[in-house]
Amino acid sequence: MEVMYMVRSGRYTRLNVYLLILSVLQLNLHTVEGVWPLPQAFTSSTERYPLNPQAFYFGYGRQSAAQQGCSVLDSAFRRYFSLIFPDYTDVGVDALSNLLPVCVLDNLSVSAGQASLKAETVWGALRGLETFSQLVYQNDFGSYFINKTEIEDFPRFQFRGILLDTSRHYLPVQAILKTLDAMAYSKFNVFHWHIVDDPSFPYQSSSFPDLSSKGAFHPMTHIYTQSDVRRVISHARLWGIRVLPEFDSPGHTTSWGKGQPGLLTPCYNGGTPSGTFGPVNPALPSTYQFMARLFKEVSSVFPDSYIHLGGDEVDFSCWKSNPDVRAFMQKMGFGSDFTKLEAFYMENIVNITSALNKTSIVWQDVFDYHERIPKDTVLHIWKGIPAKYQEELSRITKAGMRVLLAAPWYINHISYGQDWRNYYTVQPQNFSGTEEQKKLVIGGEVCMWGEYVDATNLSPRLWPRASAAAERLWSDEKQTSNVDKAFPRLQDFRCKLLRRGIQAEPLYVGHCKHEYQGV
């Protein structure tokens, strides 16, 4: 028996992966639990082929635009070899190229003697490899099998993200990398790194090192160095995941003030400064000089073409108390409408990042105050329970803006029982609006805010609950509308995650063949 897996790849050319399985046909007694998230078109038969790890290899198709030396696929082959054959020891990843994950389309077919995978980009090939790895199963004696299968697949939404919050609790780099691995298993493709916020500033800036040396929980042990950030980005890239950094301002910036005196607005108590600080001071030119330098650095450190600028939950009370801010309001003719001041600030920040050739993503609050943000800005919907967020989707897309849905996927909000069902049954495009409006929904994001989450509980709280959202964002909604039908497949997927060392919690009573062996 000989097995070969072939790939053809190119940035915009077709890419093929072949897997050759030369073997005697056997009747399959194993019920294939299937693939998570569910592919768009999937047919499998009971014909199964044994796989022999010693004879199995991946290869590039002869006509493939990608060949040996394509670092993304070369390293993916090594990773997936160990994922497919978990009894073999793990192989590490290395290598880098300058491509960033952008889009996917893949087609996978497994038949007697060979499997082939065709994709338009390497990123599509990565998703296809994930699918392929999920098709392989072991019998009671540890032998590997795969069934005859035809798959055609592509994601329903381009943006399938997970937000991690490293400000409320510091997450060691190892915890982030592990999360990136698990994200790839669920075909997530964006890591939204909410890297700083009020409680701490762990990003070590090369332009402004005081931000982390004074604003981090600890200046040495609770920071992300430039090399940590590079490590996260390159690890993510090899998994086909974009890293979207968020530097939220003007609110949520308490920790910034510690290392950058004069940045935050001094709050006043009557006629004297109270000693406390509010949002970023929008009345000073120095603020914008600082932001321009910071975002210049951030833009070069994070290669993704998008950047998240925050803009949520700005408390006006401190601005109101400050006589200099009030004077600035008068000068600008804002009257006493502080939303205009916020809009002024955000417009300046968006202009800074636009000049750096970055597209901005902002929390929905910014839309409420502002008409003059660039048309390509993405609004991130986070407010409100069902009826409310559907209204927001409708309202913002009506204005022609692209949106990203997070409101129903605040996964840090835990409750007793199978809450994954709620995440699964979200309908991101079910709001009143035209077809054109529906197309403006570019995807969604699972948010794991950090008030109650750190490295001790992140993984079991995230997985497999986030996987429920992953299927909603990837798969066809009609084929995946039945949550009870999804249950056994998700249970099976959760055991696969365990087998891969991801600390995914149980959905309900039951067991996995290989239980989690940690504490």
Place this chain on the structure above:
Amino acid sequence: MSTTLKFTALLLALSLCRGLRHDYIDNYIDNYIDEVTEEEAELVAQPSKYGSLWPLPQKVQLSEVSFKLTSSSFRIVDAKDSTAGPSCSLLQDHNNNILPSFNNPDVAHAMFVSTDELSVNQPYAVLKAPKVWGALHGLETFSQLVYEDEYGAKSINSTTISDFPRFAHRGILLDSSRHFLPIKVILANLETMAMNKINVFHWHIVDDQSFPYLSRTFPQLSQQGAYHPYTHVYTPADVKMVIEFARLRGIRVIPEFDTPGHTQSWGKGQPDLLTPCYSGSKPSGTFGPVNPILNTTYDFMSQFFKEISAVFPDAYVHLGGDEVDFTCWKSNPDIQKFMDQQGFGQDYSKLESFYIQKLLDIVTTTEKGYTIWQEVFDNGVKLKPDTLIHVWKGNQQQYQNEMANVTSSGYRTLLSTPWYLNRISYGQDWQGHYKADPQDFKGTEAQKKLVIGGEACLWGEYVDATNLTPRLWPRASAVAERLWSAKDVTDINDAFSRLSVHRCRMVDRGIPAEPLFSSYCPHEYKGI
């Protein structure tokens, strides 16, 4: 200036360690200490004056005077007049046959860290306890007094502590049936229980879903009833390891073999044990609770509990008795006939009582005391006076009424209702757990004394090795303080401050205890 500090632990635990009463066990801990005057780094915004002590001892006097500890010179030794001596296996971490005691005075202890007037130049600490179990708790307390500066240097302040638990039974229930829990997870949590002065591991070892206990007498029970007959079972050696690991930490292991309900998994390996349910006049192929009308049932239970009483050395066994569904019994014509013969009419709780009484008689012959869930009491089953009634149902009003009823009938009781830690919600729910008090119910002082403690329950529907530890800790720590510390220890802000540092200590000791709120630990969890 460097001076020598002699740390002395003085223990009164002879009856256990040497079989003699009213002698003394002394431990000395020698070390060198530098007197330091500078303040240590604070971990929380408003640190507690009690530092990171958790649960809070009954009496604490802390002073500003601090001493440096160096590991090279730090020693723990028995005092000359101690009855324990170097041969006391518990304090030396060896094997012997003594079991954790049940009485509060046995775990009382006192501690004294100071430069004594008798040895001004030799700082030492003294720990006195009537039993080794108290000495164990005292050692935990001592370890909590030691703190570290930014450079890792360890110090301890001059301190006087006198301590004893408010309740004798401070338990945690883990459920290894809904999900199998690998031994490693159980051991890690026993370790954490000791850090929180929890002294009972209630092992809800089997239930409907699976039967992982490998019985020597009835190996088919796990062979057929476990999730997997080899990888998802507790062998006799596993059970022994758990019990011994617990004992060395002063923790009792109380197994629960819940009947007659919650027994679906028993039926797989023990045919005819369960009641065949009928659909109309024919058996439906499904099974209900244990069949209470067959002699074979009681023969089985006699043999089975004989084994259990030998395997689990604790004086108590938990017999369950909760949530018995009568529909299957009702459907079965043989049961109906038996009901008529016994004159039970249509009152199936009488049948349940019939079963439980026979079971209690069986267990009595094994010379074990028993704990049962509250329904058994509610249904009026005849109980031995030393039976422990485990209250788990209802809202606050209901469980308080139940506690009043149980104690006014003269039974001792154990509370779990407010501490179902498997029920999670968003935010700081530990505060709710912290505020519940097992003696808050209408009753006399004598009734209050019948409350022997409580248990935090972590039922297993949604819990396995992946999420058990962060879900349990530090939430169970809140319960631990309620059950150990004085009734008036209720300052939630002070508790928050101490518990935050206590949770970081657990993390530092390798336990993934989850955070209380936005914050950090000097040493974050590394076990990813």
